[in-house]
Amino acid sequence: MKRYGLIGKSLKHSFSQEYFTRKFSDENIAAEYRLMPKQNIADFLAIVADDQLLCGVNVTIPYKKEIIPMLDSLSPVAAQTGAVNTVKIHREAGKLFLEGFNTDVPAFESEVIEKAGMPSGLALILGTGGAASAVAEALHQLEWDFKMVSRSKQSPNTILYANLNQMLLQQTTLIVNATPLGTFPDADASPPLPWQWINENHFLFDLVYNPPETLFIRRGKQNGARTSNGLDMLHKQAQLSWKIWNSP
Structure with missing residues (x-):
């Protein structure tokens, strides 16, 4: 077996x-x-x-x-x-x-094409780990502009949460939670976004899928944003993994 x-x-x-x-x-x-x-x-x-x-x-x-x-x-x-x-x-x-x-890269790319329902624009990627790197590569392939957001790391394309402002959020259409914040059993955790500037013009995508509705997703919905969790992406990347394992 x-x-x-x-x-x-x-x-x-x-x-x-x-x-x-x-x-x-x-x-x-x-x-x-x-x-x-x-x-x-x-x-x-x-x-x-x-x-x-x-x-x-x-x-x-x-x-x-x-x-x-x-x-x-x-x-x-x-x-x-x-x-x-x-x-x-x-x-x-x-x-x-x-x-x-x-x-993760092709799975997330497919999710954006199917669910974002908007032309390429500016995205914020919350996190700087392996999942965030995959999201960045997928968005690059889809010709999106993006910035990564970190609590402590700062670089030419990475900004601090403390520096998120109204002007930047008005320019942003896609926000991706690529951190583990909100994952079971710590379901009450969420990235520290300035929620007063999140609205119906935003699409919030959470790579977390357990619980199905994280605090990140819930707060986005409360502000009128469209949202999606990462369950469909999990299934897509799993299907791709299975093909790889069984290829010659």
Whole structure:
């Protein structure tokens, strides 16, 4: 039986195991999908070496960037993004070859095309981690302008939450929460946006999908903004991961 799994630090929020278990049952696939919470990504290589049935893994917060030095090759999208959420494990003649991919990029790109319902404009990406990097690459491919927003890091294309102002919010049409804030069980957390300037001209996309309605989504709705959570994106990136694991 082939085995797949999800590696991250805290996985209580994840629906990935539920998604793949249902898929395997519905399609009569002899495989299993496990959650593999790890406090240290350094354990990854030992896990792969010890489990001969493991054929592929998904990678989530906070290891999407940290896992890269352990891999033997990266897809062009993963290399450009600097983040990996899917690893294909090759085993041949007792040797391992680990290949990294990023399915968040095409999944988010598809979500924007289907749901944003607006031409490319200015987006704010909340966060600077691996998920935020994938969102940035997707928006770049869709020819959106964007700025990343951070609590502490500042660079030419990254601004502080404290510097968000009315003029910038008036120019912005898409706001993406690419942080884990609001994820179960910390459902009352939310990025510190100046909510008085969020309105019906904005589309708020939350990569978080558990709970289905985060505080970020709820406050956006209260201000008249259109919203979407990350559940459909999760399904899309999972489907893409499955194709990668089963490609020649």
